Amino acid sequence: MRVSEIELVSPKSVIECLSYMAESDRTVRLIAGGTDAVVQMKEGKGRPEVWINIKGLKELRYIREEADGIHLGPLTTHTDIARSNLLKSRAEALAEASWQVGAEQIRNMGTIGGNIVTASPAGDTIPALYVLDAELELQSLTGKRRIKIEDFFLGPRRTVLQKDEMITDIIIQPQKPNEISIFQKLGPRRAQAISIVNVAVKLAMGTEPRQCLDGKIAFGSVAPTVIRAKKCEAMLKLGTLTDEMIRQIGKTAWKEVSPISDIRASAEYRRDMAGALLERGLYRLMKRWESR
């Protein structure tokens, strides 16, 4: 398929889009920000016969708080998320993760829905969505289903999304007053780079100093999909989160991860960095908590 011969249609509504997806006898792909799709297209990968351009579907771009959580439209851009006061205070890890995606131009174009369906093990928003208990609403012409984000990914670039389905809503649980969260990323430079390792952490704090009641930890880039670190999570509740305890939790992280070596880093370094980033994240969280 020549790039110049790919057609592009721009549906006016979600229903029109879903109809097109269900009824077209040609291969179709959705395109929103295009920050991943266009790169792939240039490389000759994933060229459809028809692009369905959903960039203009304003009904899928929103951030709003409802009774069952904060709802994010899949076309919400990283810039929207990073600048949202609601998310900066009640979903810190997600706002921080979006802030660390790519460069300004990528953040202006790239969407959270795109980051999810691309299903890269290094996707920056995904660990944050894990710790914020995100759920996805998947819709097709025949109906809707709601699944936990942890059940969405099958492997690198593989998800449970059916050919005629699209993500129409993302629901996260906002942090309660005693909860704090953070996103940490290690790339080959400070910004604008694909993560070597990333991690999101959310903690529920008690009334005692550095008392952790519960916590969630999710790592990216250290397994075929983003993963939860459940041994480390259990350790969070064992006692006061002293610097020594944090160090021990960090050291445990290597038991949770199964990274590979690639051009960006060796498996050995990735494994050590999972611990280092968790350790650094917990130090920074404690500092943040204590300065409240």
Place this chain on the structure above:
Amino acid sequence: MSVQVEPKKLKWVGQRVRRKDGPEKVTGSLKYMTDYQFENMVWGRVLRSRYPYARIKRIDTSKAKAYPGVICVLTHEDVPGFNGFGIVIPDQPVLCHDYVRCMGDAVALVAAETEEIAEEALQLIEVDYEVLEPVTDPEEAIKDSAPKLHPSGNIHSRVHVKNGDVKKAFAEADVIVENTYYSPRQMHAFIETEGGWGILEEDGSLTIRCPGQYAFRDRLQIARVLAWNPERIRVISNPIGGGFGGKDEITVQIYLALLALHTGGRPVKIHYKREESVIAGIKRHPFKVTMKTAAKKDGTLVANKVVAFGDTGAYASLGGAVISLAIEHSCGPYYIPNVDLEGYCVYTNNGIAGAFRGFGVNQVCLAIEQNIDMIAEKLGMDPIEIRKKNVYHQGGLSSMGHRVTTSVGTWKTLDAAENCELWKNREKYKANPSEPWKKRGIGVATSFHGIGMGFGLPDYGAATIELLPGGRFLVGVCSEDIGQGNGTVFAIVAAEALQCHIDDIDVIQGDTRRTIDSGTVSASRSTYVGGNSVLAAAPFMIKLLKSTAAEIFKIDVDLVELRDGKLWAKVPVEGKNVLTYADIYQYLYEHRRETKVEGHFMVPKAEKQIGNNVGMPHHVYGYQTHVVLVEVDTLTGETEVLRVVSIPDCGKVINLQGLEGQAEGGAVMGMGYTLYEDTIIERGIFKTTNFTNYILPTFKETPIIETIPIEEAEKTGPFGAKGIGEVVMIPIIAAIVQAIYDATGVRINHLPATPERVYKAMKEQGVIYRG
């Protein structure tokens, strides 16, 4: 005949002058050559090798030729003249016929109606290869058992300099350090990838519009391949979206010329995608440098032994010259009496290496500066003190054994480093890292870099000055502006010499029809050579202005005075007693007289050659010291450069803003080399082909950079200027590595010092966080 301006009366030289090409470049309104499209254009594409090393058994282009939309398909059989190019030895085939020696090798060319059709046609060209085992390690390559990539063998060149008695000096020394250093294959990463236009004109001549660093030499290389009279070829090589040495060699000019001969007069365009640019373009030579350095107890350096291997990849390009310059600079700007310095430039199947800002000096600077730091540490000496003690001074001997008669500012740059705020307060800066698990360190290093081509190589410049309507001037110097701002330098020199406003000077560069040959844009030479050429032309213009005024005044020329940019009659004359340049132009125009003059300049050379090494030594050098502050995250190994003090000795500063631009850009490029950048090639195959994995520093990594110029005027330079384009990126490399050591106690001898390398070294040495 020369132009004399008293230093205190300088109006433009040394000021902060806004770049003449600044506004259109920063607003994006300037169209670069690869930005253009034409109605009846065709697209050219290059078929690359499929293997790093293979024998070509058969090439069949019939399917590609028959493909709809294809205009022509060319192979080595379509090369009318000599099938090769290369600045020193033309050993790189234009289109390969027997062997391919790297992934960047070109096998065929296609021109087609669209870029997509051209791309598809490439897939239809059938090439049968006999795949051969690639040669990828320079040290293996020089063994007899290695396959010979070229008839002369795999050692392209060997350089050897020996002075004194190294063996005796090592035996008598008090301290000896020996280390091996590895350096990365940095890419130029210019914003504008290689590209341009080829047009067969109606009169049968050929126009090649292609960014380059020496239009006249590009023209000669094109002519040799076409077997054409070079005069029938016009090369336009300016403006350029970045060069850094990467456009010094031929890029696509010859492909454009060959295709243009087969497109029926339609303009043909080639513009590489980033991936093709990475694979086909030249890179910085990765080096392995083993250096053994000895000193006496008092810190006096007594001996240096160096063995350096440079991987030049499949073809020579400027590899031999790079190794030569590296060896010339391998002892730093110091006097070491006993030296044994050996460099090898070796062919492999790892892409192609060639010219790149610094030209071999970057790689050896790391080695000598690290070795000196280790000696200083062993002797308990301050790093600046040991350097000050060993630098050579003007009139003194260098480690090459030649007397340096030109200006030498090293000691002063070191003194400025010692007295800069960052160095004086270094303990205070180091004491307060931003987080408890981070550690800070400070490093200092110094280096130098030859200006121009060096001994035995012709080095020549020329400029034209044309008087224009309204009394403006057009200054022509072929040497292109590859981003460094030399056009503004030429304008400043001309405005100063001709006593006019800089806005009244236009500059034209990079056009074989409209300018005269002024040599390359390389070797930090264009301020020195181009500036001197403009100064050589200026007296002829002044003479033309004065003699014309005398004619108008009807007085003797000696009675005409040039003052404040006007021509005055010193004696009473009929009519007005003062003439403007506009008046002179009008008179010359009315009398159909020439308004253009030329000036020529030969670059002075050192008195004698070093051994039989061509290009060694240089006559003039620029000097540079850097001080840097870094912070290392001991949890991850990440290094952040927080502050840089850049102290260049470029002789007299011509444009302060331009110098700061060079100093800042150089610092960031040196930082990229030290911390991030490496084009990874495994078994001859490129693993980093775009900016996803080739990591450049961005604005976020850019530290505060302070520039403190040391103006050690050079009497042979224009207004005392030397050159600065390359040395500004060099000592920062060693300074950062030293700062990482100061912070963590680990020495990184294998660049880039990525987070993983720093972390691994800390882990091995047990450097752990103690919050």
